[in-house]
Amino acid sequence: MRLGYKHSDTAIGNIDSLPLSADAEKIVQTLADDPFITQRNIGKLYNFNIEYHKTLIEEIRSSDTAQHKILYGGVGTKYWTNTIMPLLKSNTLQSAIEHRWIYPNRVGLYTGLSCMFYCGFCGRNPVAKYENKYAEIGRDFFYQIIDQDPKTDANWKDRFRISGGLEPLTNPYLGDVITYGAQRGYNMQLYTNGNMMTARYLDKHVGMLDLEAVRFSLYGVDEETAYAVTKNRQSFTHVINNIIEYKRRATKTKVGINWIILPGHASDVKKLLDIVNYINEHCVTPIDFVTLREDFSQNIRTISDAERSELMEIFKLIDDFKQRWSTHFDLGYALEPLKYGKNVGSLRMINWDEIVPESFPQVSVAADVKGNVYVYHESGFLDRPGSDRYIIGNIADSSIKTVTQQFVNSGKKIRALPQDVGFLDAFDHVISLLINQARDDVAYGIDWANGPVRIRV
Numbered sequence: 001m002r003l004g005y006k007h008s009d010t011a012i013g014n015i016d017s018l019p020l021s022a023d024a025e026k027i028v029q030t031l032a033d034d035p036f037i038t039q040r041n042i043g044k045l046y047n048f049n050i051e052y053h054k055t056l057i058e059e060i061r062s063s064d065t066a067q068h069k070i071l072y073g074g075v076g077t078k079y080w081t082n083t084i085m086p087l088l089k090s091n092t093l094q095s096a097i098e099h100r101w102i103y104p105n106r107v108g109l110y111t112g113l114s115c116m117f118y119c120g121f122c123g124r125n126p127v128a129k130y131e132n133k134y135a136e137i138g139r140d141f142f143y144q145i146i147d148q149d150p151k152t153d154a155n156w157k158d159r160f161r162i163s164g165g166l167e168p169l170t171n172p173y174l175g176d177v178i179t180y181g182a183q184r185g186y187n188m189q190l191y192t193n194g195n196m197m198t199a200r201y202l203d204k205h206v207g208m209l210d211l212e213a214v215r216f217s218l219y220g221v222d223e224e225t226a227y228a229v230t231k232n233r234q235s236f237t238h239v240i241n242n243i244i245e246y247k248r249r250a251t252k253t254k255v256g257i258n259w260i261i262l263p264g265h266a267s268d269v270k271k272l273l274d275i276v277n278y279i280n281e282h283c284v285t286p287i288d289f290v291t292l293r294e295d296f297s298q299n300i301r302t303i304s305d306a307e308r309s310e311l312m313e314i315f316k317l318i319d320d321f322k323q324r325w326s327t328h329f330d331l332g333y334a335l336e337p338l339k340y341g342k343n344v345g346s347l348r349m350i351n352w353d354e355i356v357p358e359s360f361p362q363v364s365v366a367a368d369v370k371g372n373v374y375v376y377h378e379s380g381f382l383d384r385p386g387s388d389r390y391i392i393g394n395i396a397d398s399s400i401k402t403v404t405q406q407f408v409n410s411g412k413k414i415r416a417l418p419q420d421v422g423f424l425d426a427f428d429h430v431i432s433l434l435i436n437q438a439r440d441d442v443a444y445g446i447d448w449a450n451g452p453v454r455i456r457v
Contacts, residue, residue: 020066023048024059027452028066032074035084036348036433039451040444050445060452067454075337075344082333083430087363088453090155096360096431097438097448101408103150107400108366109142110164110380111171116195117230119219121262121295123422124165128383130369138369139173141395145367146181148399156186163191164368165381170196171369175207187212191258193219195234197242202249213254215291216243221271229262240279247283256289261335263295266307269314273321280325289328292335293426294347302346308338315339333426349429352421356435357413361392361404363431371395373403375414379423389414390423 060066087093095102114129181188194216220226226236280286359375366380374380379390393403
């Protein structure tokens, strides 16, 4: 099952039994709990001089036990296994760190023309919408992107995510784009609010059944709470019925539900389990996966420690739920440790002045119906103030390859402003943290290539 960016096996293999020195153990556990800590800060934390620090690094690199513990032995496991190691193994992350061009690991296809929801945590311009003419223009751009994809890396089949700042289903050619990609070997995946996914819509857009996976976002646990978030009266029961209808028809597609836990609403997760149970009872096979996420928008409110303690108890109910259903639950970076009774706080984020000036199109980009290429997931919102500064080119008479290659090779930097941190989603924050960490490690004297984590290809 493909959830997020995980696409490779991160298992270490045979585990040795050689004991580590006490100081090496300290480094290992620190990295297992905090994948983003710099070697400079580790040295300060334990008062290591650089030469002694390097000998400890060599000890850690030579130990399979240490490698396994870094990946699986701490509260940072989700970061290590879902994102860091897969991108290291694909050479994507190193290319971004070293500012070398490589074809983007992921390309977002932002097919939407408008949106019928007005969610308070969403960064879109609430009055922005593309002219209808861009539906067909965009379709041809997406065909072009698919045709021009080099298919040279091991994970090319998982290249595309259909999502965006506007609702993808509002594009009347969406089904055609999905089928076009699927027929060429791609695992086409869609993120949607599901409002338009009616039986009539499916009758008209048969390409929706060619999806590898679709993730429906729910924004409430009943009519009242859903309306409070979306300001749309059809955003609950109507969407639930659409999910059931799609699940009945799309027997070969992995179907999931995404839920964002907003501050003050931790207890709603129990009601969410009831909703998933209801859907499962009305389908031949159960929902394949549920992704639970903390709000990563730049809201000054976060989930409190009291609510995190409450979530620890609520997440225990998932084990009871799974005794009846095979539905997989993905709790994300910050919520996963709560399952094991550990509170690591909110999602790790950078500040605006820590935004990587060159960005990282080697990792991911997104293209909209105008053919504009954006470097951050949350910057691809039409007419969002300041987002156009993160357009690095257009694929008209060009390509994703040419646009990204020219941008990287030019050495161009985008000067960040305080509000720009809102253009990054949770994944973009993780990549930014890693790039900044790696560059500081080099400056400190311990290059990633000779660092504590041994990359196995």
